[in-house]
Amino acid sequence: MSSRSSRYLLGAARQARSCQSRAVVRPYSNGSPARASQSNARDWSMMLFGVSIGGLALYLYERREGLVPAAQSEAAKKPSSTIAAKELEKHNSRESLWVAIDGDVYDLTGFIDHHPGGSQVLIDHAGKDVTSLFKGIHPPGTIEKNLERSDKIGRLDPQSIAISNQKDDASAERIKEARKKLFGVDSIVTLDDFEKYAKDVLNIRAWEYFSTGAETETALINNKTAYDRIFFRPRVMVDVTYVDTHTQILGVDSPIPVYVSPTASNALGQPLGEIAVTRGAASTGILQILSHVASKSLDEVMSEKQDKQKVGWQLYMNQDRSKAEEEIKHAVELGAQSIWLTVDTTVLGRRIRQMQGEAERNPAPNGKPLTQPATNILSQRHASNLTWKDIAWIKSLAPGIPVVVKGVGAWEDVVLAKENGADAVVLSNHGGRQLDFAHAPIQTLYELHKNSPDILKDRSFQVFVDGGIRRGTDVLKALCLGASAVGLGRPFIYAATGWGSDGVEKAVQIMRKELEVSMRLLGVTKLDQLRPELLDCSKL
Numbered sequence: 193m194s195s196r197s198s199r200y201l202l203g204a205a206r207q208a209r210s211c212q213s214r215a216v217v218r219p220y221s222n223g224s225p226a227r228a229s230q231s232n233a234r235d236w237s238m239m240l241f242g243v244s245i246g247g248l249a250l251y252l253y254e255r256r257e258g259l260v261p262a263a264q265s266e267a268a269k270k271p272s273s274t275i276a277a278k279e280l281e282k283h284n285s286r287e288s289l290w291v292a293i294d295g296d297v298y299d300l301t302g303f304i305d306h307h308p309g310g311s312q313v314l315i316d317h318a319g320k321d322v323t324s325l326f327k328g329i330h331p332p333g334t335i336e337k338n339l340e341r342s343d344k345i346g347r348l349d350p351q352s353i354a355i356s357n358q359k360d361d362a363s364a365e366r367i368k369e370a371r372k373k374l375f376g377v378d379s380i381v382t383l384d385d386f387e388k389y390a391k392d393v394l395n396i397r398a399w400e401y402f403s404t405g406a407e408t409e410t411a412l413i414n415n416k417t418a419y420d421r422i423f424f425r426p427r428v429m430v431d432v433t434y435v436d437t438h439t440q441i442l443g444v445d446s447p448i449p450v451y452v453s454p455t456a457s458n459a460l461g462q463p464l465g466e467i468a469v470t471r472g473a474a475s476t477g478i479l480q481i482l483s484h485v486a487s488k489s490l491d492e493v494m495s496e497k498q499d500k501q502k503v504g505w506q507l508y509m510n511q512d513r514s515k516a517e518e519e520i521k522h523a524v525e526l527g528a529q530s531i532w533l534t535v536d537t538t539v540l541g542r543r544i545r546q547m548q549g550e551a552e553r554n555p556a557p558n559g560k561p562l563t564q565p566a567t568n569i570l571s572q573r574h575a576s577n578l579t580w581k582d583i584a585w586i587k588s589l590a591p592g593i594p595v596v597v598k599g600v601g602a603w604e605d606v607v608l609a610k611e612n613g614a615d616a617v618v619l620s621n622h623g624g625r626q627l628d629f630a631h632a633p634i635q636t637l638y639e640l641h642k643n644s645p646d647i648l649k650d651r652s653f654q655v656f657v658d659g660g661i662r663r664g665t666d667v668l669k670a671l672c673l674g675a676s677a678v679g680l681g682r683p684f685i686y687a688a689t690g691w692g693s694d695g696v697e698k699a700v701q702i703m704r705k706e707l708e709v710s711m712r713l714l715g716v717t718k719l720d721q722l723r724p725e726l727l728d729c730s731k732l
C-alpha cells in the first residue's frame with residue numbers, strides 16, 4: 193500500500209472516530225465485507241480476518257486512545273511469549289479470542305465487534321491457526337503494514353506450527369503438482385476450459401467461494417441454460433468478408449462488447465489478484481470493473497494500470513452514508529471511470545455449498561449455542577436502506593462520471609433506474625449468488641424488450657447483462673435483444689487463476705474469435721446489425 197493510502201486510512205480512522213463510529217470507513221484492499229449476517233457467517237469465511245485496513249486503522253486508533261479494551265491476557269503483556277497450540281485453542285470465544293497467522297498470535301478480543309466482516313466469522317475461527325485462509329485473501333505484508341507490533345501477543349511455538357501446517361502443506365502440495373501439469377494457455381479452447389483446469393489449482397475454500405451459487409443453485413444453473421433455449425434465425429447471402437466487433441462501453445472504446453464484471457477476493461486464486469486482470473485488460477483494451485471488496489485496492493489498481501486505461505469501480509453502499517460519501521469521493525479522486533452501484537445485496541445470499549464445506553472443515557464444538565444474535569443479520573457494507581434517491585446523491589458526489597445500477601432483475605426497475613438518472617443498468621442476479629430462482633438476466637432482457645423496447649433503442653442509456661455468459665453466441669443473443677455489452681465474472685477469475693494476465697488475454701481472444709465466426713455465420717458484419725429478428729426466443 194502506498195504511503196498516501198496509509199495516510200488516508202489513518203485520517204479516515206480519526207474522522208470516523210469523531211463521528212463516534214466504529215465501522216470501516218473507506219474501500220480497503222483486503223476484500224473484507226462489512227458485518228455479515230449471522231446466518232451467512234460462514235459464507236463470508238473467505239473474508240474472515242478480512243481485517244480491513246480501514247477497520248484496523250480505526251481499531252488501532254481507538255486502542256491508542258484507550259477506547260477499546262487492551263488484551264487482558266498474561267501473554268499480551270509479554271509480546272515475546274511463546275504460546276502453545278493448546279493455549280491458543282483455549283481462547284476460542286467472544287470473551288477471549290486469539291488467532292495465529294504465520295506463527296504470530298493475535299488477541300482480537302477487543303476487535304470482535306468492530307470487525308467489518310462481522311463478529312461471527314472471527315468467533316468461528318477463534319483459537320485457530322488461520323494462516324492459509326488469511327493468506328488466500330491478503331497480499332503479503334498486509335499485517336506488517338497495518339498492525340503495530342504491540343498487537344502481537346506472542347509466537348506460536350514451533351512444534352505447534354508444524355502440526356497446524358500439515359493440513360495446509362497437503363493442499364499446497366496438491367496444488368503445486370496440479371500447477372506443474374497445467375497446460376500452456378494456448379491449449380485453452382473455450383472459456384469453460386479455464387474453469388475446468390482452474391479447479392485443480394485452487395484450494396477447496398477458494399473453489400467453493402468462486403463457484404458457488406445461492407441456496408439450490410437454480411439461478412446459477414439457469415443463468416447459463418437460459419441461453420441454450422434461444423436459437424438463431426441466420427441470414428445468408430450477406431458479404432461477411434469483414435466483421436467488426438468493436439463498440440463503446442460508457443464512452444470507452446472496447447474491442448469486443450464484453451467487460452470484466454467486479455468480483456471479490458481474486459487473490460484466493462493467484463497472488464496478483466485483480467492486478468492480473470488489470471494487466472490483461474490493458475493489453476487487450478477491455479474495461480475492468482474493480483470490486484469494492486477486491487483483494488487489491490482501487491489505489492493499487494490505479495497505480496498499476498496503463499496511462500490511458502480506464503477502470504470502473506463497483507460500490508457497495510455503506511449503510512452509513514457519511515462513510516459511503518468518503519468512499520465515493522476517494523474513488524473519484526483516484527480517477528474511477530464509472531461507478532457501478534450494486535443493488536442486489538441488501539443482505540447476503542445463503543451460499544449453502546460453501547457454508548456446508550466450511551462447517552465440515554470447522555465443526556462447531558459441542559455446546560456452542562446455535563442461535564445467534566439478530567444484530568448481525570444486516571451488514572454495514574451492504575446497505576439495507578438503498579432507494580432510488582441514492583442515484584442522484586451519488587451523481588452529485590461524482591459529477592460527470594457515469595453511474596450504473598448493477599443487479600436489476602425486473603424490467604420495471606430498468607425504467608425506474610433511467611427515470612432516476614442512472615446512465616446504465618446491469619441486468620444481473622449476481623451470478624446466481626444472491627436470490628435463488630431470480631430470473632436469468634437474459635430472460636429479464638427479453639421481458640424488457642417486450643415491454644419497454646424504446647429504452648433499448650436509446651443509446652444514451654446502456655443496458656448490460658451478466659451471468660452465465662460463456663460463449664460468443666451468448667453475447668450475440670444478448671446484443672440481438674438490445675443489450676449494449678455483457679459482463680463476465682467467473683471466466684476472468686478462472687483465467688487469471690491458472691494463467692495470470694496471459695489467461696485474461698487469452699479469454700478475450702477466444703471471445704473475439706467466437707464473436708467473429710458467429711457473426712459471419714449469422715450474416716452480420718457490425719454489432720449494430722444485431723436485432724431481435726435474428727433470434728427465436730419461443731423456448732425461453
Ligand SMILES: Cc1cc2nc3c(=O)[nH]c(=O)nc-3n(C[C@H](O)[C@H](O)[C@H](O)COP(=O)(O)O)c2cc1C
Nearest residue numbers: 402453454455456483534622623659660680681682
Ligand atoms: C466470486 C465472485 C465474487 C463476486 N463479487 C462481486 C462483488 O464484489 N461485487 C459485485 O457487484 N458483484 C460481485 N460478483 C458478481 C459479478 O459481478 C457478476 O454479476 C457475476 O459473476 C456474473 O456471473 P458469471 O460469474 O456467471 O459471469 C461476484 C461474483 C463471483 C462469482
